[in-house]
Amino acid sequence: MNAIGVDVGGTKIAAGVVSPEGDILNEVRYPSAGPQERLLSTIGRAVNEVKNGFEVGGTCLAVPGTVSTAENKIIKAPNLHAIEGVPLKDELEKRTGLSTTVENDANAAAWGEFRFGAGSExxxxxxxxxxxxxxxxxxxxxxxxxxxxxxxxxxxxxxxxxxxxxxxxxxxxxxxxxxxxxxxxxxxxxxxxxxxxxxxxxxxxxxxxxxxxxxxxxxxxxxxxxxxxxxxxxxxxxxxxxxxxxxxxxxxxxxxxxxxxxxxxxxxxxxxxxxxxxxxxxxxxxxxxxSLGAQSGILGAAALARDPSSGEYVLGT
Ligand SMILES: [Zn+2]
Incomplete structure:
Protein backbone atom coordinates (compact mmCIF):
# COMPACT_ATOMS: atom_id res chain seq x y z
CA MET A 1 0.00 0.00 0.00
CA ASN A 2 1.21 3.50 -0.80
CA ALA A 3 1.70 5.99 2.04
CA ILE A 4 2.19 9.74 2.25
CA GLY A 5 5.35 11.14 3.82
CA VAL A 6 5.36 14.82 4.74
CA ASP A 7 8.58 16.68 5.46
CA VAL A 8 7.60 19.71 7.54
CA GLY A 9 10.60 22.03 7.50
CA GLY A 10 11.30 25.49 8.88
CA THR A 11 10.80 27.03 5.42
CA LYS A 12 8.90 24.50 3.33
CA ILE A 13 6.49 21.59 3.46
CA ALA A 14 7.09 18.73 1.01
CA ALA A 15 4.53 15.92 0.76
CA GLY A 16 4.93 12.80 -1.36
CA VAL A 17 2.98 9.66 -2.17
CA VAL A 18 5.48 6.82 -1.81
CA SER A 19 5.14 3.24 -3.03
CA PRO A 20 6.22 0.31 -0.80
CA GLU A 21 9.35 0.05 -2.98
CA GLY A 22 10.32 3.66 -2.19
CA ASP A 23 9.28 5.38 -5.42
CA ILE A 24 7.84 8.87 -5.08
CA LEU A 25 4.69 8.74 -7.23
CA ASN A 26 3.54 12.32 -6.67
CA GLU A 27 4.96 15.30 -4.79
CA VAL A 28 3.85 18.82 -3.79
CA ARG A 29 5.65 21.64 -2.01
CA TYR A 30 4.40 24.66 -0.08
CA PRO A 31 6.14 27.34 1.99
CA SER A 32 5.74 26.64 5.70
CA ALA A 33 5.63 30.24 6.89
CA GLY A 34 2.65 31.57 8.78
CA PRO A 35 0.89 31.31 12.11
CA GLN A 36 -0.35 28.03 13.53
CA GLU A 37 -3.79 27.77 11.91
CA ARG A 38 -2.44 28.64 8.45
CA LEU A 39 0.42 26.17 8.84
CA LEU A 40 -1.96 23.37 9.82
CA SER A 41 -4.27 24.09 6.91
CA THR A 42 -1.27 24.19 4.52
CA ILE A 43 -0.11 20.77 5.73
CA GLY A 44 -3.65 19.45 5.34
CA ARG A 45 -3.94 20.92 1.85
CA ALA A 46 -0.56 19.43 0.84
CA VAL A 47 -1.69 15.94 1.97
CA ASN A 48 -5.07 16.18 0.25
CA GLU A 49 -3.57 17.57 -2.93
CA VAL A 50 -0.74 15.03 -3.22
CA LYS A 51 -3.17 12.15 -2.60
CA ASN A 52 -4.93 13.07 -5.85
CA GLY A 53 -6.57 9.74 -6.70
CA PHE A 54 -3.78 7.50 -5.34
CA GLU A 55 -4.76 4.72 -2.99
CA VAL A 56 -3.06 5.60 0.31
CA GLY A 57 -2.95 3.72 3.63
CA GLY A 58 -1.83 6.51 5.93
CA THR A 59 0.46 9.46 6.41
CA CYS A 60 3.38 10.42 8.65
CA LEU A 61 4.61 13.93 9.36
CA ALA A 62 8.36 14.40 9.84
CA VAL A 63 8.75 17.51 11.99
CA PRO A 64 11.76 19.54 13.20
CA GLY A 65 11.31 19.05 16.92
CA THR A 66 11.06 16.73 19.88
CA VAL A 67 8.05 14.49 19.43
CA SER A 68 6.33 12.99 22.44
CA THR A 69 5.48 9.55 21.10
CA ALA A 70 3.00 8.94 23.93
CA GLU A 71 1.03 12.11 23.25
CA ASN A 72 1.76 12.33 19.52
CA LYS A 73 2.54 16.02 19.79
CA ILE A 74 5.59 18.24 19.53
CA ILE A 75 7.12 19.28 22.83
CA LYS A 76 9.80 21.58 21.41
CA ALA A 77 10.46 22.90 17.88
CA PRO A 78 13.09 25.68 17.95
CA ASN A 79 12.90 26.22 14.17
CA LEU A 80 9.11 26.03 13.84
CA HIS A 81 7.50 27.35 17.02
CA ALA A 82 4.06 27.36 15.38
CA ILE A 83 3.72 23.58 15.80
CA GLU A 84 4.79 23.42 19.46
CA GLY A 85 2.16 21.86 21.70
CA VAL A 86 -0.16 21.10 18.77
CA PRO A 87 -1.85 17.66 18.70
CA LEU A 88 -0.78 17.26 15.06
CA LYS A 89 -2.13 13.72 14.71
CA ASP A 90 -5.69 14.76 15.62
CA GLU A 91 -5.53 17.99 13.63
CA LEU A 92 -4.37 16.27 10.45
CA GLU A 93 -6.70 13.29 10.76
CA LYS A 94 -9.56 15.78 11.03
CA ARG A 95 -8.39 17.60 7.90
CA THR A 96 -7.47 14.59 5.73
CA GLY A 97 -9.39 11.58 7.03
CA LEU A 98 -6.13 9.62 6.87
CA SER A 99 -4.53 7.72 9.74
CA THR A 100 -1.63 10.00 10.80
CA THR A 101 1.54 9.64 12.86
CA VAL A 102 4.22 12.17 13.80
CA GLU A 103 7.98 11.62 13.91
CA ASN A 104 11.11 13.70 14.47
CA ASP A 105 12.52 14.70 11.06
CA ALA A 106 16.03 13.32 11.61
CA ASN A 107 14.58 10.01 12.83
CA ALA A 108 12.41 9.84 9.71
CA ALA A 109 15.42 10.60 7.50
CA ALA A 110 17.40 7.87 9.29
CA TRP A 111 14.57 5.45 8.59
CA GLY A 112 14.50 6.55 4.94
CA GLU A 113 18.24 5.86 4.55
CA PHE A 114 17.78 2.54 6.34
CA ARG A 115 14.93 1.34 4.15
CA PHE A 116 15.82 2.82 0.78
CA GLY A 117 19.24 4.50 0.88
CA ALA A 118 22.78 4.14 2.20
CA GLY A 119 21.71 1.54 4.79
CA SER A 120 19.36 -0.57 2.69
CA GLU A 121 21.69 -3.57 3.05
CA SER A 291 22.25 8.64 -0.68
CA LEU A 292 18.70 10.05 -0.65
CA GLY A 293 19.51 13.74 -0.22
CA ALA A 294 16.54 15.94 0.65
CA GLN A 295 14.09 13.12 -0.13
CA SER A 296 15.11 11.02 2.88
CA GLY A 297 12.48 12.74 5.06
CA ILE A 298 9.55 12.04 2.74
CA LEU A 299 10.67 8.47 2.05
CA GLY A 300 11.34 7.65 5.69
CA ALA A 301 8.11 9.22 6.91
CA ALA A 302 6.09 7.29 4.34
CA ALA A 303 7.75 4.04 5.38
CA LEU A 304 7.00 4.84 9.03
CA ALA A 305 3.37 5.59 8.16
CA ARG A 306 3.04 1.95 7.12
CA ASP A 307 4.23 0.81 10.52
CA PRO A 308 3.54 3.54 13.06
CA SER A 309 3.85 1.35 16.15
CA SER A 310 7.61 1.15 16.50
CA GLY A 311 9.26 1.42 13.14
CA GLU A 312 9.74 -2.31 13.26
CA TYR A 313 11.04 -3.50 9.94
CA VAL A 314 8.84 -6.23 8.56
CA LEU A 315 10.03 -7.83 5.36
CA GLY A 316 7.71 -7.33 2.44
CA THR A 317 5.79 -4.35 3.81
ZN1 LIG B 1 24.07 20.90 22.06
Whole structure:
Protein backbone atom coordinates (compact mmCIF):
# COMPACT_ATOMS: atom_id res chain seq x y z
CA MET A 1 0.00 0.00 0.00
CA ASN A 2 1.21 3.50 -0.80
CA ALA A 3 1.70 5.99 2.04
CA ILE A 4 2.19 9.74 2.25
CA GLY A 5 5.35 11.14 3.82
CA VAL A 6 5.36 14.82 4.74
CA ASP A 7 8.58 16.68 5.46
CA VAL A 8 7.60 19.71 7.54
CA GLY A 9 10.60 22.03 7.50
CA GLY A 10 11.30 25.49 8.88
CA THR A 11 10.80 27.03 5.42
CA LYS A 12 8.90 24.50 3.33
CA ILE A 13 6.49 21.59 3.46
CA ALA A 14 7.09 18.73 1.01
CA ALA A 15 4.53 15.92 0.76
CA GLY A 16 4.93 12.80 -1.36
CA VAL A 17 2.98 9.66 -2.17
CA VAL A 18 5.48 6.82 -1.81
CA SER A 19 5.14 3.24 -3.03
CA PRO A 20 6.22 0.31 -0.80
CA GLU A 21 9.35 0.05 -2.98
CA GLY A 22 10.32 3.66 -2.19
CA ASP A 23 9.28 5.38 -5.42
CA ILE A 24 7.84 8.87 -5.08
CA LEU A 25 4.69 8.74 -7.23
CA ASN A 26 3.54 12.32 -6.67
CA GLU A 27 4.96 15.30 -4.79
CA VAL A 28 3.85 18.82 -3.79
CA ARG A 29 5.65 21.64 -2.01
CA TYR A 30 4.40 24.66 -0.08
CA PRO A 31 6.14 27.34 1.99
CA SER A 32 5.74 26.64 5.70
CA ALA A 33 5.63 30.24 6.89
CA GLY A 34 2.65 31.57 8.78
CA PRO A 35 0.89 31.31 12.11
CA GLN A 36 -0.35 28.03 13.53
CA GLU A 37 -3.79 27.77 11.91
CA ARG A 38 -2.44 28.64 8.45
CA LEU A 39 0.42 26.17 8.84
CA LEU A 40 -1.96 23.37 9.82
CA SER A 41 -4.27 24.09 6.91
CA THR A 42 -1.27 24.19 4.52
CA ILE A 43 -0.11 20.77 5.73
CA GLY A 44 -3.65 19.45 5.34
CA ARG A 45 -3.94 20.92 1.85
CA ALA A 46 -0.56 19.43 0.84
CA VAL A 47 -1.69 15.94 1.97
CA ASN A 48 -5.07 16.18 0.25
CA GLU A 49 -3.57 17.57 -2.93
CA VAL A 50 -0.74 15.03 -3.22
CA LYS A 51 -3.17 12.15 -2.60
CA ASN A 52 -4.93 13.07 -5.85
CA GLY A 53 -6.57 9.74 -6.70
CA PHE A 54 -3.78 7.50 -5.34
CA GLU A 55 -4.76 4.72 -2.99
CA VAL A 56 -3.06 5.60 0.31
CA GLY A 57 -2.95 3.72 3.63
CA GLY A 58 -1.83 6.51 5.93
CA THR A 59 0.46 9.46 6.41
CA CYS A 60 3.38 10.42 8.65
CA LEU A 61 4.61 13.93 9.36
CA ALA A 62 8.36 14.40 9.84
CA VAL A 63 8.75 17.51 11.99
CA PRO A 64 11.76 19.54 13.20
CA GLY A 65 11.31 19.05 16.92
CA THR A 66 11.06 16.73 19.88
CA VAL A 67 8.05 14.49 19.43
CA SER A 68 6.33 12.99 22.44
CA THR A 69 5.48 9.55 21.10
CA ALA A 70 3.00 8.94 23.93
CA GLU A 71 1.03 12.11 23.25
CA ASN A 72 1.76 12.33 19.52
CA LYS A 73 2.54 16.02 19.79
CA ILE A 74 5.59 18.24 19.53
CA ILE A 75 7.12 19.28 22.83
CA LYS A 76 9.80 21.58 21.41
CA ALA A 77 10.46 22.90 17.88
CA PRO A 78 13.09 25.68 17.95
CA ASN A 79 12.90 26.22 14.17
CA LEU A 80 9.11 26.03 13.84
CA HIS A 81 7.50 27.35 17.02
CA ALA A 82 4.06 27.36 15.38
CA ILE A 83 3.72 23.58 15.80
CA GLU A 84 4.79 23.42 19.46
CA GLY A 85 2.16 21.86 21.70
CA VAL A 86 -0.16 21.10 18.77
CA PRO A 87 -1.85 17.66 18.70
CA LEU A 88 -0.78 17.26 15.06
CA LYS A 89 -2.13 13.72 14.71
CA ASP A 90 -5.69 14.76 15.62
CA GLU A 91 -5.53 17.99 13.63
CA LEU A 92 -4.37 16.27 10.45
CA GLU A 93 -6.70 13.29 10.76
CA LYS A 94 -9.56 15.78 11.03
CA ARG A 95 -8.39 17.60 7.90
CA THR A 96 -7.47 14.59 5.73
CA GLY A 97 -9.39 11.58 7.03
CA LEU A 98 -6.13 9.62 6.87
CA SER A 99 -4.53 7.72 9.74
CA THR A 100 -1.63 10.00 10.80
CA THR A 101 1.54 9.64 12.86
CA VAL A 102 4.22 12.17 13.80
CA GLU A 103 7.98 11.62 13.91
CA ASN A 104 11.11 13.70 14.47
CA ASP A 105 12.52 14.70 11.06
CA ALA A 106 16.03 13.32 11.61
CA ASN A 107 14.58 10.01 12.83
CA ALA A 108 12.41 9.84 9.71
CA ALA A 109 15.42 10.60 7.50
CA ALA A 110 17.40 7.87 9.29
CA TRP A 111 14.57 5.45 8.59
CA GLY A 112 14.50 6.55 4.94
CA GLU A 113 18.24 5.86 4.55
CA PHE A 114 17.78 2.54 6.34
CA ARG A 115 14.93 1.34 4.15
CA PHE A 116 15.82 2.82 0.78
CA GLY A 117 19.24 4.50 0.88
CA ALA A 118 22.78 4.14 2.20
CA GLY A 119 21.71 1.54 4.79
CA SER A 120 19.36 -0.57 2.69
CA GLU A 121 21.69 -3.57 3.05
CA UNK A 122 22.25 -3.01 6.77
CA UNK A 123 20.44 -3.95 9.99
CA UNK A 124 22.38 -1.50 12.18
CA UNK A 125 22.63 2.08 10.92
CA UNK A 126 23.56 5.49 12.31
CA UNK A 127 22.43 8.52 10.34
CA UNK A 128 23.92 11.95 10.93
CA UNK A 129 22.82 15.12 9.20
CA UNK A 130 25.22 18.06 9.07
CA UNK A 131 23.09 21.11 8.38
CA UNK A 132 22.45 24.34 10.24
CA UNK A 133 22.50 22.00 13.23
CA UNK A 134 23.50 18.37 13.60
CA UNK A 135 20.73 15.79 13.85
CA UNK A 136 20.62 12.07 13.57
CA UNK A 137 18.96 8.79 14.21
CA UNK A 138 19.84 5.27 15.27
CA UNK A 139 18.51 2.05 13.78
CA UNK A 140 19.60 -0.97 15.82
CA UNK A 141 18.50 -4.54 15.07
CA UNK A 142 16.20 -3.00 12.46
CA UNK A 143 14.42 -0.81 15.02
CA UNK A 144 14.37 2.95 15.22
CA UNK A 145 15.55 3.93 18.71
CA UNK A 146 13.47 6.73 20.20
CA UNK A 147 14.07 6.36 23.94
CA UNK A 148 11.59 6.54 26.81
CA UNK A 149 10.00 9.84 25.75
CA UNK A 150 10.78 9.94 22.03
CA UNK A 151 13.59 12.40 22.72
CA UNK A 152 16.48 10.02 21.96
CA UNK A 153 18.74 9.99 18.92
CA UNK A 154 19.96 13.56 19.45
CA UNK A 155 23.35 12.68 18.02
CA UNK A 156 24.35 16.33 17.61
CA UNK A 157 24.31 16.97 21.33
CA UNK A 158 26.93 14.67 22.70
CA UNK A 159 29.82 16.58 24.23
CA UNK A 160 33.06 16.15 22.33
CA UNK A 161 35.01 19.12 23.74
CA UNK A 162 34.23 19.96 27.35
CA UNK A 163 35.21 23.63 27.08
CA UNK A 164 34.23 24.05 23.43
CA UNK A 165 31.95 26.63 21.82
CA UNK A 166 28.52 27.15 23.27
CA UNK A 167 25.78 25.11 21.61
CA UNK A 168 22.20 26.16 20.87
CA UNK A 169 21.06 23.59 23.46
CA UNK A 170 22.89 25.45 26.24
CA UNK A 171 25.77 23.00 26.62
CA UNK A 172 29.36 23.62 25.53
CA UNK A 173 31.31 21.65 22.92
CA UNK A 174 28.48 19.57 21.46
CA UNK A 175 29.09 17.85 18.12
CA UNK A 176 26.65 20.40 16.68
CA UNK A 177 28.72 23.31 17.97
CA UNK A 178 31.83 21.94 16.24
CA UNK A 179 30.71 20.12 13.08
CA UNK A 180 27.50 21.74 11.79
CA UNK A 181 27.37 23.94 8.69
CA UNK A 182 27.08 26.87 11.08
CA UNK A 183 30.25 25.77 12.92
CA UNK A 184 32.11 25.38 9.60
CA UNK A 185 31.22 28.93 8.59
CA UNK A 186 32.23 30.31 12.01
CA UNK A 187 35.58 28.49 11.98
CA UNK A 188 36.17 29.54 8.36
CA UNK A 189 35.80 33.19 9.34
CA UNK A 190 38.36 32.72 12.12
CA UNK A 191 40.83 30.99 9.79
CA UNK A 192 40.24 33.67 7.15
CA UNK A 193 41.42 36.36 9.54
CA UNK A 194 44.44 34.25 10.55
CA UNK A 195 45.36 33.65 6.89
CA UNK A 196 44.34 36.80 4.98
CA UNK A 197 46.39 35.81 1.90
CA UNK A 198 44.48 32.55 1.37
CA UNK A 199 41.54 32.37 -1.04
CA UNK A 200 39.36 32.02 2.08
CA UNK A 201 40.94 35.16 3.56
CA UNK A 202 40.40 37.14 0.35
CA UNK A 203 36.75 36.08 0.11
CA UNK A 204 36.16 37.14 3.73
CA UNK A 205 37.25 40.68 2.82
CA UNK A 206 34.60 40.81 0.06
CA UNK A 207 31.65 39.31 1.95
CA UNK A 208 30.52 37.00 4.75
CA UNK A 209 31.90 33.48 4.26
CA UNK A 210 29.23 30.76 4.23
CA UNK A 211 29.60 27.03 4.85
CA UNK A 212 29.16 26.17 1.16
CA UNK A 213 31.95 28.61 0.19
CA UNK A 214 34.39 26.57 2.25
CA UNK A 215 33.74 23.33 0.32
CA UNK A 216 34.01 25.14 -3.00
CA UNK A 217 37.33 26.80 -2.12
CA UNK A 218 38.65 23.51 -0.70
CA UNK A 219 37.84 21.75 -3.97
CA UNK A 220 39.73 24.47 -5.80
CA UNK A 221 42.73 23.61 -3.64
CA UNK A 222 42.78 26.40 -1.05
CA UNK A 223 44.74 25.03 1.93
CA UNK A 224 43.01 27.26 4.47
CA UNK A 225 39.56 26.02 3.39
CA UNK A 226 40.80 22.42 3.35
CA UNK A 227 42.12 22.79 6.88
CA UNK A 228 38.70 23.96 8.11
CA UNK A 229 36.99 20.89 6.62
CA UNK A 230 39.67 18.53 7.95
CA UNK A 231 39.25 19.99 11.41
CA UNK A 232 35.47 19.55 11.07
CA UNK A 233 36.04 15.94 10.01
CA UNK A 234 38.20 15.31 13.08
CA UNK A 235 35.48 16.62 15.42
CA UNK A 236 32.92 14.55 13.56
CA UNK A 237 35.15 11.49 13.84
CA UNK A 238 35.49 11.93 17.60
CA UNK A 239 31.69 11.81 17.84
CA UNK A 240 31.40 8.88 15.44
CA UNK A 241 34.03 6.86 17.33
CA UNK A 242 31.76 7.01 20.38
CA UNK A 243 28.75 5.92 18.34
CA UNK A 244 30.76 3.02 16.89
CA UNK A 245 31.70 1.82 20.37
CA UNK A 246 28.15 2.12 21.70
CA UNK A 247 26.05 0.90 18.77
CA UNK A 248 28.43 -1.20 16.63
CA UNK A 249 26.76 -0.04 13.38
CA UNK A 250 27.47 -1.52 9.97
CA UNK A 251 26.91 1.81 8.26
CA UNK A 252 27.17 5.44 9.31
CA UNK A 253 25.45 7.58 6.67
CA UNK A 254 26.26 11.30 6.66
CA UNK A 255 23.69 13.63 5.09
CA UNK A 256 22.77 17.32 5.14
CA UNK A 257 24.19 20.29 3.27
CA UNK A 258 27.70 20.12 4.74
CA UNK A 259 28.00 16.44 3.75
CA UNK A 260 28.24 17.62 0.15
CA UNK A 261 31.89 18.36 0.97
CA UNK A 262 32.18 14.54 0.88
CA UNK A 263 35.62 13.09 1.48
CA UNK A 264 37.04 16.53 2.30
CA UNK A 265 35.30 15.99 5.65
CA UNK A 266 34.77 12.23 5.73
CA UNK A 267 38.40 11.14 5.21
CA UNK A 268 39.43 12.96 8.38
CA UNK A 269 36.41 11.50 10.21
CA UNK A 270 37.29 7.95 9.09
CA UNK A 271 40.88 8.46 10.22
CA UNK A 272 39.74 9.66 13.64
CA UNK A 273 37.36 6.72 14.03
CA UNK A 274 40.17 4.34 13.17
CA UNK A 275 42.39 5.95 15.82
CA UNK A 276 39.79 6.09 18.57
CA UNK A 277 37.11 3.41 18.19
CA UNK A 278 37.61 -0.14 19.35
CA UNK A 279 38.08 -3.21 17.24
CA UNK A 280 36.15 -5.02 15.78
CA UNK A 281 33.50 -2.25 15.48
CA UNK A 282 35.90 0.20 13.82
CA UNK A 283 36.90 -2.41 11.23
CA UNK A 284 33.33 -3.21 10.26
CA UNK A 285 31.77 0.23 10.04
CA UNK A 286 31.44 1.92 6.68
CA UNK A 287 31.26 5.71 6.89
CA UNK A 288 29.70 7.09 3.73
CA UNK A 289 27.54 9.83 2.30
CA UNK A 290 23.79 9.39 2.68
CA SER A 291 22.25 8.64 -0.68
CA LEU A 292 18.70 10.05 -0.65
CA GLY A 293 19.51 13.74 -0.22
CA ALA A 294 16.54 15.94 0.65
CA GLN A 295 14.09 13.12 -0.13
CA SER A 296 15.11 11.02 2.88
CA GLY A 297 12.48 12.74 5.06
CA ILE A 298 9.55 12.04 2.74
CA LEU A 299 10.67 8.47 2.05
CA GLY A 300 11.34 7.65 5.69
CA ALA A 301 8.11 9.22 6.91
CA ALA A 302 6.09 7.29 4.34
CA ALA A 303 7.75 4.04 5.38
CA LEU A 304 7.00 4.84 9.03
CA ALA A 305 3.37 5.59 8.16
CA ARG A 306 3.04 1.95 7.12
CA ASP A 307 4.23 0.81 10.52
CA PRO A 308 3.54 3.54 13.06
CA SER A 309 3.85 1.35 16.15
CA SER A 310 7.61 1.15 16.50
CA GLY A 311 9.26 1.42 13.14
CA GLU A 312 9.74 -2.31 13.26
CA TYR A 313 11.04 -3.50 9.94
CA VAL A 314 8.84 -6.23 8.56
CA LEU A 315 10.03 -7.83 5.36
CA GLY A 316 7.71 -7.33 2.44
CA THR A 317 5.79 -4.35 3.81
ZN1 LIG B 1 24.07 20.90 22.06
Missing amino acids: ATHLIFITLGTGVGGGVVSHGLLLRGAQGAGGEMGHITIQATGPRCGCGNHGCLEALASGTAIARRAREVASEKPDSALGRLAVERTVLGEDVAELAREGDEAARSVLEETGRWLGIGLAGFVNVFNPEVIAIGGGAARAGDLILDAARHEVHLRAMSPGRDLVEIKEA
